[in-house]
Structure formats: C-alpha cells, structure tokens
Amino acid sequence: MSRVVHPIEQESFRRxxxxxxxxxxPPLTRAVVERVIHSAADLEYASDLVMDEGELVKAHAALHAGAPVAVDVEMVAAGITRRRTVCRLKDAVAGPGLTRSAHAMRLAYEQVGPGALWVIGCAPTALEELLTLDASPALVVGLPVGFVGAAESKAALRESGLPAVSNVSEKGGSAVAAAALNALLYHPTPYADPYADSHSEEKS
Incomplete structure (x- = not known):
C-alpha cells in the first residue's frame, strides 16, 4: 500500500x-536530500550530503525485500517509521579503548549479520567501529553529529568504498539519519514522487 501524505507535509515539501x-x-537522491532537509529545516544539506544513486537503488531493493535495519541509538530507532530496527546500546558496555556505542555495533552485527542497512546518527565511534567489521552492508547511513570525530568518521566511511549516505560537515544527528532511511522506506518504487500531486489527500 502506498503511503498517503498529510497536507501539512505536502505543503512543507512544496515550500x-x-x-x-x-x-x-536523480529520484532516490532527491528523496533523501529533501527528507533530510525537511527534518532539519536546513537547506545546506543539499550541498553537504554525499551519496550515489546506483547504491541507493540497490539499498532500496534490499530494504523493501526485508533486509534488517540496525541503528546506533534509540533516538534513531524512534524516528524510523514502518520498520522494526535493531539497537543494542542498552546491552553494550564500555571497555578499554571501546565505547558503549562501538560495543553496540559489535552486538548488533552478531544479531543481523551481513547485508543489513546501518543507520548511525549519534556516535562517531559507532561508525568507526562499523568500519572495522566485515558487515558487507546494503547501505550505511552515516550521519553522526559532533565537533569531535564526526566529520572524520564520515570521511573514513566515504574512503571505505562501502555504499553510503554521509555528509561532509560536522552536523548530522538522529533525526536526519532517520530521515534518510525513511526516504527509502517511503518509496515503493525508486521513481515515485509523493509530492507531485498538490491535491493529494491524507488521513492523520
């Protein structure tokens, strides 16, 4: 069933x-860019985000085929609609040279295995740890935020060659990371545009 868009959301995207x-x-890139901007009311993301349409097409297919979604924190999980996610932060413990967020990535990988979609919007150390695992991800949404390690971890993600959505600057966060994943969830086909019809009706 296609997603029905609320009039307020429709007007927000029109503006x-x-x-x-x-x-x-291209279609899925546009969907991700617009939904991230919508979540943050920050137009600069249009030039800050980095992604590849071909990778998004493959990730979209994997997502709609039922690939698991793992996240770094519950705030990201709360923002992702229409899909259960795996978050192991509550089970994680910090150790020598290992943050709780990094340990949570190890635990999540043990649970979901290769081929998952990973959504990281809070901890740069979670993204850094994911890059050490043989996760073979369908996609990594790497949008952690912060002045220490965020930009560097996202640069490392891009250098890894893994299929990814990232951004160049230090900004990011749980809301924008969840929004990027939702952009793929909300598209039953890569070319659907839910905002093309200004007369769309919706229920709340």
Missing amino acids: LRARLDTSHF
Missing part, C-alpha cells in the same frame, strides 16, 4: 521546492 531546486537530483 522546500519553492526555495530550493532539487529537480536535477
């Missing part, structure tokens, strides 16, 4: 597109 031309982005 976003009135202020920023996103028509040059």
Whole structure:
C-alpha cells in the first residue's frame, strides 16, 4: 500500500521546492536530500550530503525485500517509521579503548549479520567501529553529529568504498539519519514522487 501524505507535509515539501531546486537530483537522491532537509529545516544539506544513486537503488531493493535495519541509538530507532530496527546500546558496555556505542555495533552485527542497512546518527565511534567489521552492508547511513570525530568518521566511511549516505560537515544527528532511511522506506518504487500531486489527500 502506498503511503498517503498529510497536507501539512505536502505543503512543507512544496515550500522546500519553492526555495530550493532539487529537480536535477536523480529520484532516490532527491528523496533523501529533501527528507533530510525537511527534518532539519536546513537547506545546506543539499550541498553537504554525499551519496550515489546506483547504491541507493540497490539499498532500496534490499530494504523493501526485508533486509534488517540496525541503528546506533534509540533516538534513531524512534524516528524510523514502518520498520522494526535493531539497537543494542542498552546491552553494550564500555571497555578499554571501546565505547558503549562501538560495543553496540559489535552486538548488533552478531544479531543481523551481513547485508543489513546501518543507520548511525549519534556516535562517531559507532561508525568507526562499523568500519572495522566485515558487515558487507546494503547501505550505511552515516550521519553522526559532533565537533569531535564526526566529520572524520564520515570521511573514513566515504574512503571505505562501502555504499553510503554521509555528509561532509560536522552536523548530522538522529533525526536526519532517520530521515534518510525513511526516504527509502517511503518509496515503493525508486521513481515515485509523493509530492507531485498538490491535491493529494491524507488521513492523520
């Protein structure tokens, strides 16, 4: 069943597109860019985000085929709709040279195995740890936030060659990471545009 869009959301995206031309982005890239911007009311993400359309197409297929989704913190999990996620932070413990967030990545990988989608919006150390695992991810949404390690961990993600959504700057966070994953969840096909029809109706 296709997702029905609330009129407030429809109007929000109309205003976003009135202020920023996103028509040059390929379909799934556009979906991710717009939903991240919508979640943060920050137009700068249009030039800050880094992703590849071909990788998004494959990740979209894996996601809709039922690939598991693992997240670094419960705030990311809370923001992801229409899909259960795996978050092992409550079970994790810090150790010598290992943060709780990093340990949570190890525990999550033991649970989901290879081929999952990973969504990291809080801890740079979680992203750093994920890069040490043989996770063979369908996609890594790596958008941790902070002045210490965030930009560096995202640069390492891009250098790893893994399929990814990242951004260049230090900004990010749970809401924008969840939004990036939701952009893929909300598209039953890569080319659907839920905001194209200004007369769409919806229930709350």
